[in-house]
Amino acid sequence: MRPKNIDEVVGQQHLVGAGKIIRRMVDARLLSSMILYGPPGTGKTSIASAIAGSTKYAFRMLNAATDSKKELEVVAEEAKMSGTVILLLDEIHRLTKPKQDFLLPHLESGRIILIGATTENPYIAINPAIRSRTQIFEVKPLTEDDIKKAIKRALSDKVNGLGMMNVDVAPEAMNHLCRATNGDLRSALNALELAVKSTPPENESKKINISLPIIEECLQHKALVQDKDGDAHYNVISAFQKSIRGSDADAALHYLARLLASGDLISVNRRLLTIAYEDIGLANPSAAARTVAAVTAAEKIGLPEARIPLSVAVIDLCLSPKSNSAIKAIDDALADIDHGGYGDVPAHLKDAHYQGAKTLGHGVDYQYPHDYPHDWVPQQYLPDPIKNKSYYQPKDNGRYEAALKDQYARLKKMQKGQK
Incomplete structure (x- = not known):
């Protein structure tokens, strides 16, 4: 079911959609080496295969960790004899220096178009010599709609998929x-194939009926409930956040248990990090830091042990003072931007680190706060049209934000020349 050309790629429209960077490269046949990074199973190899299929270049796949320099030499010889070769190098973060030194001149000449694939952060894990010769693109997890589209394609494809079999998959x-x-x-495709090929057809209709228990068994993930409409998962996550926001530790632990029983550690971790900053925020910043530590621990140890740090975080967040002042502040600022509510940066704040800046008046009247008592001096920072705007509306539900509220009010008064 791997895509044969760029039009068949599922998801990743920020890269392969109309007018996007990889689509433009393919359409113009001006390919450059690139690194694709993101979670497993999200389309890194598929994009490489689709690029090769759309451009008709030879396509070879190697693994940086297990394939030797000799395999790279074979690809290089092929490129010399037949022209450009697209090389997908999986686990590129494991590329050794001898292999890297061999590849570099071939990348420079353009004979090999390298497409590196990795689940690691390339800005940290990949050697700068390779990184500087490639463009780096993030491949994002596919949406449920993306996966459903691919599954339906697999069920209908009679050549590469399961289209020759009479399969009915229940909505839930x-x-x-x-x-x-x-x-x-x-x-998803592996679980679907296992489910279809291990389920006997009905005697009379010869139809293979795939039910929720069959998919649960093939995925080894329990569903939260019998969920034909697809809403139960989101309802539980919503109740989870609202219970923490409402400071009900028992309800929050109940919904945490339901999510963990379904094996959905990823949703729990994402939601907890969001809650820590959205609902607790400046009322208790240390709780957010503790939540990050708990989520990190949960990711490292996995289920079932992950339930321990996560329950600590949930109880901590439930019983913490709450404040949504930070999210309201940034949302108000973004709303102004969306509606054109901004003006030119004040001249004294503009960059003055280039020849001719003073002629333009950039940075001329800037007052350096560290040259003044208490490292502060009143001067205008916001653009003229919104110079009196206040986005942050502090609360005093916790000691930390109560102190911020006092400091914010004090600075506002001093800015206006009040005592």
């Missing part, structure tokens, strides 16, 4: 298959 089974794989299409 389809929803669970699309959701429980957390954006990993490979896992």
Whole structure:
């Protein structure tokens, strides 16, 4: 089911959609080496294969960790004899220096178009010599709609998929298959294939009926409930956040248990990090830091042990003072930007680190706060049209934000020349 050309790629429209960067490269046949990074099963190899299929270049796949320099030499010889070769190098963060030194001149000449694939952060894990010769693109987890589209394609494709078999997937089974794989299409297709090929057809209709229990078994993930409409998962996550926001520790632990029983560690971790900054925020910043530590621990140890740090975080957040002042402040600022509510940066704040800046009046009247008592001096920072705007509306539900509220008010008064 791997795509044969760029039009068949599922998801990743920020890269392969109309007018986007990889689509432009393919359409113009001006390919450059690139690194694709993101979670497993999200389309890194598929994009490389689709690029090769659309451009008709030779396509070779190697693994930086397991394939030797000799395999790279074979690809280089092929490129010399037949022209450009697209090389997908999986686990590129494991590329050794001898292999890297061999590849560099071939990348420079353009004979090899390298497409590196990795789940690691390339800005940290990949050698700068390779990184400087490639463009870096993030491949994002597929949405449920993306996975559903791919599954339906697999069920109807009579050549590469399961189209020759009479398969009926129950709506609740389809929803669970699309959701429980957390954006990993490979896992979804593997589970679908296992389910179809291990389920005997009905005697009379010869139809293979795939139910929710079958998909649960093939995925090894339990569904939250029998969920034909696909809403139960989101309802539980919503109740989870609202219970923490409402300071009900028992309800929050109940919904945490339901999510963990379904094996959905990823949604729990994402939601907890969001809650820590959205609902607790400046009322208790240390609780947010503790939540980050708990989520990190949960990711490292996995289930079932992950339930321990996560329950600590949930209780901590439930019983913490709450404040949504930070999210309201940034949302108000973004709303102004969306409606054109901004003006030119004041001249004294503009960059003055270039020849001719003073002629333009840039940075001329800037007052350096550290040259003044208490490292502060009144001067205008906001553009003229919104110079009196206040986005942050502090609360005093916790000691920390109460102190911020006092400091914010004091600075506002001093800015206006009041005592």
